[in-house]
Amino acid sequence: MTEPDFSKIETAGCPAGDAGRDMILRMNREHGPLRAWGFAHIPVGRSVLDVGCGAGAALRELAEQYPEAALTGCDISPLAIETATALNEDLVKSGRMRFLRCGVPDLPFGDGAFDTAFSVESLYFWPDQVAGLREIRRVLAPGGWFMTALEMVGGMMNARQRAIVEHLKMVCPTRGELRGLMLEAGFADVTVELEPERRWLCAAGRK
Numbered sequence: 450m451t452e453p454d455f456s457k458i459e460t461a462g463c464p465a466g467d468a469g470r471d472m473i474l475r476m477n478r479e480h481g482p483l484r485a486w487g488f489a490h491i492p493v494g495r496s497v498l499d500v501g502c503g504a505g506a507a508l509r510e511l512a513e514q515y516p517e518a519a520l521t522g523c524d525i526s527p528l529a530i531e532t533a534t535a536l537n538e539d540l541v542k543s544g545r546m547r548f549l550r551c552g553v554p555d556l557p558f559g560d561g562a563f564d565t566a567f568s569v570e571s572l573y574f575w576p577d578q579v580a581g582l583r584e585i586r587r588v589l590a591p592g593g594w595f596m597t598a599l600e601m602v603g604g605m606m607n608a609r610q611r612a613i614v615e616h617l618k619m620v621c622p623t624r625g626e627l628r629g630l631m632l633e634a635g636f637a638d639v640t641v642e643l644e645p646e647r648r649w650l651c652a653a654g655r656k
């Protein structure tokens with residue numbers, strides 16, 4: 450196994466500093482296929498929330514695909530919010546997109562504020578995964594969809610991934626555990642799919 454360079458990912462749970470900036474820009478470039486696979490599992494409505502948005506590439510892509518959608522990104526990292534806002538300055542200025550520094554399990558949005566919510570590669574870092582999912586469900590409108598897409602899957606990681614997870618103290622659910630979390634949070638019509646080649650996990654559910 451090639452030893453992971455932890456200095457590049459040390460702040461993955463709350464990106465900060467030069468290494469954090471490099472990391473979120475890299476994730477903007479490299480998570481495209483994971484994002485696309487995740488979005489194949491849910492319909493996208495007109496009011497969309499990205500939880501743990503990092504540098505905001507997912508919302509940028511949705512802005513192009515869904516010109517009517519109002520897009521909100523939230524993240525606990527000031528650097529992520531600053532970077533996402535700068536990279537999407539045109540859309541932020543036009544009022545179509547906004548980025549707010551906040552996170553689960555305490556979102557500053559009213560009940561039913563969004564009709565779609567998603568989260569890519571973030572759930573591992575949440576302080577309480579069920580509480581986070583419940584909070585996302587709260588801010589979804591009845592019938593609204595949520596999906597989360599994850600590259601690290603409990604029980605299915607290679608040695609390098611396991612070293613990263615251990616070092617960063619990430620909590621990576623198995624497929625069955627993720628299903629249990631979604632159900633415990635109150636989501637209906639829950640599906641949890643495994644991408645067989647790349648071993649990604651995507652959970653989707655409806656309020």
Ligand SMILES: C[S@@+](CC[C@H](N)C(=O)[O-])C[C@H]1O[C@@H](n2cnc3c(N)ncnc32)[C@H](O)[C@@H]1O
Nearest residue numbers: 462463476501502503525526552553569571574
């Ligand atoms: C690995 S990055 C993924 C960023 C982005 N979703 C992507 O795929 O490029 C994880 C992000 O989740 C954010 N995060 C961690 N805990 C969070 C929480 N409780 N609420 C919201 N965001 C959180 C981190 O600050 C970080 O930006």
